[in-house]
Amino acid sequence: MIQEEMEDLLRRQSEQDVDLSAEITALQDRLEAEKRKIASELTPWRKVLVARHPNRPYTLDYIAHIFDDFVELHGDRRYGNDQSLVGGPAMLGDYSVMVIGHQKGRTTKERQERNFGSSNPEAYRKAQRLLEMAERLGMPVISLIDTPAAQCLFDAEARGISEAIAATQLLMGGLRVPIVVVVTGEGGSGGAIAIGVGDVVMMLEHAIYSVIPPEGFAAILYKNAAPEQVQQAAALLRLTAQDALELGVIDEIIPEPLGGAHHDGIGMAATLKQAIVRRLEPLLALPVDELVDQRYAKFRAMGKWEVRRG
């Protein structure tokens, strides 16, 4: 409606040669405010759906649009090549950086090959290998999170999914190069925090970050959870980017194009690139010891409690 009114004004302005710019600006502001209002009123469950939207840009899409060059490296040198997580050196402007990130599939075949973005231990051990390489070569790390959860079936258990997740966090906690983390879609529990330890942690506006998927939480709360109960669980978990910022878990929310990243993937990638570059520059200026101490202090301070006096 506002859109139509504005188009009408624009038409009249060009046809009748009168200055209606004040009115047009006012309408533009109203339109913008309305769109923002709709975005801000997304329920947590709607956010879950947006974060999981099949057309949402994935890590390799971002890599293609953010970095000038990228060479994907494969395998964990121990067991296999898990394609639910990709990584390798890339050029960010003039800088060599190491990129790692979960990768979901687009087609049915690719989804299966990439295990729907659910990583087995090999994925995290590949990440460890690339992180260690980045440290040796002095390359900053960009980590993009988008996973429903880590793989939890028999094979994952047999090859030590818990150890893989634990060891990756420990490694990132002390890595002697800057790390910028962005949750781009689903930040699914252990699978997400495994590559989520960084100097700066950001989330896209409609991304989610959660200790457990809403379905899993509902399964714990209610024995046979109905869809409404899953939606309710999503709200209870406080899993939106806005919640994470409020709880001190992330440093910044990166705005998405109206309607979500999938409406303008290229625009989203441009915004994401700006945020990464802006956050990376000051980290590069820090002495390494200070950088690592700051990162340690950042995660050490996470959580909420009270101190009882006396």
Place this chain on the structure above:
Amino acid sequence: MATERDWRARVPDGMWVKCENPRCAQLLYSKELDRNLRVCSHCDHHFRLSARQRIAITLDPDSFVETDTELMTVNPLNMEGYEAKLKRHRARTSEMEAAVVGTGAILGHPVTIGVTNPFFTVGSMGSVVGEKLARCVERARDQRCPCILISGSGAGARMEEGILSLMQMAKTAAAIGRLRQAGQLCVTILTNPTMAGVYASWASLGDIIIAEPRAMIGFAGQRVVKGTKSDLGADAQSSEFQHEHGMIDRIVPRLEMRGFLESLIRMTYAAPLRKGASVEV
């Protein structure tokens, strides 16, 4: 049979305990069970222990000094029912939280110790548990002594504190990373149960990882796995399975645990290249 059970059910509380293992279900004289460190003398089932019981059987008598008791849990997400749940568990266990940490000694060797209590919210890790354990690890670094962490956590991260609980995984992992840099030993002991966010952080990061026999140890809880419409053999989440797959150094029966810990400390802290080590010839 039924009448016999009825008769036994009328025995005064605390004298007899039925073995928790359903395939055994023997009646055990509770004083004898305690003397046996709460291990069934018929089937070797290891009963769950509270954090205090665990500390009592691990450390030298009277050596334990509890620390970090001033940390109080809040309800950061305003999760309905969380305060009531805490209140219930506090009343039931006489503990304020699921972790008890402090300093003590094992056969004379100073250590810091952190234990999660399977009787308090099944030992789940929220902000206070994570903070207490991180401080316990840091204290070992400061005091240049080994850190012993014992998990009894069937619930992993504490759901009621949402994303803040998830961050405790990164926090405790980073703390252990610093302990490693400082060249101090970290031993983790996995007891029944050790799952999810606890297993996927500090519990998996000991230089040496020990488990009690037949403990449930694994990543995702059965109910959560079922929620994903897939299946996982029950045997995949046991001490024995994890040991067989190289995730755990040794399975040590409870009665041998204290002596085993002493050996580990003695056999690592006399390393000739260790900072400040002296070789007595």
